[in-house]
Amino acid sequence: MKLAPMTDHTKPRPAFAPWDRRELPGLFSVEDSARRVGNYKWAEMRLFEVLGGWVATIPELDVKMVLGRHTYHHAWHAELWHKRLPELREMNPDRLTQPPNDEFVTFMNAIREPEAPELTIEKLVGVYRVLIPRFIAVYTYHLNGTSTITDAPTIRSLKFALQDEFDDWRDGEMLLQSLIDTPEKVERASRRQEALEKLYLASGGIAGPGSLGDDSAATGWERSVESTHA
């Protein structure tokens, strides 16, 4: 028995469903994204190395175990960025795995500096009240600004990384709130945060100046359009 067709399968449908509002333009060119991704990788590497190194120096058992887990999260982010770089035309990932400037190196060295067993608060403040909130900010800026069509692989990695960053931020902040139980410890945490914030400010951010945007500069899309019409 031959069945009559129920639908007209040759009827054209729009390539993008009405609910798919993604657009082409984005803030970043291929080179812009690659440069930022290289900065992200460098910072995530320095972070996972110090989290791993701190475990043996921290006497609090619950903090040890949390840092062990977080070490892997940031190492995995570094691996995501390592794999993304060749896809952004950087065949030698090490070349772009760089800090944005010397000031950011100074900042990361300050983050990694505390060693003594009585400095758990200083260690955690640096990571969970200064650095990881900055990762959240710069990743969110990149996620919101890049082309949702052409840079979709970066967006996917940013979303995975951001989920870890939010979870780790919460873990670290809760540990800090449980450790800071005297006014003197509040002052220690504040002093540490203030000193690191100033160093971070001097660097311009994880991706250097423009980490969270620069209104005066043309975006990657704008540069691309201008060069096409030139």
Added chain:
Amino acid sequence: MKKMLPESELARDERFVRTKIEDRIFDPRGPKIAQRNTGPARMGVDRPAAGERSRSLMHGIFVGEIQALEGAGRTCYDFDDAEAPFQLKLDMARQCWDESRHCEISVKLGDHMGTEIGEYTESTFLFAAACNPDPVFRLCGVNRALEGLAIDVFKSMKDFGNESGDPILEFCEDWMLADEVTHVKMGSDWLRRLTETDPERRERALEFQRTVDAIFNLGGFRGEDDDNPVQLARDFRRLAGFTEEENDSLAELARRSTEEARQMAEMATAALDASAQNT
């Protein structure tokens, strides 16, 4: 923070009491205990004080997991990219996560078995092996020797859990056993890759591994006889990449260590008897 943290600076809270492994093995009370003929030393539910022995071993596993976590973490930090490639550090970071999870499992198992944290002493020999300035030596000492020992210990504890009708102990030991196979393979893979063009370095690293293996055979702690509390887990070692030759060599080493322990116990017992007669 400096590179290469010494064993003496390992951070602990006040519950932990540190001892040296040789103090435990050469404890002069050992011969007195050996005089009691309580049958085979192999872990078994019908053994005297089986519960106490399993709790003691579980606490030993717990402090070992902390040190394994700390050792893997230091390897992430102590070396630059030329000394330890990025991919090696990724594997060490993954090991940090695994060992952190093992710490969590061990704490829960300790609760399950009625053990307090710090109820037994801690020997920091595992971390000492992880302090070696050569990353290849660290991988041989920790990932091949000590994680290999962990395979043996977890298999023995898993069997004990099965024999004693404790599904929680059996379940947890089996999950940790799976991870240890991965860690040993990491060690084997990186040993091969980092010493591909340096056979002398490979041989020195393997010698370090044999030294670590020998220390944990002291007193007959591990072997294939009923005199050994922990049994060599050949099948799982094979899965982890140890050759039959390596397993045979380890078994022979264990037999010699067990015999040496028996002779030392006999000599110490004779000395005790002679001393008692003279008084």
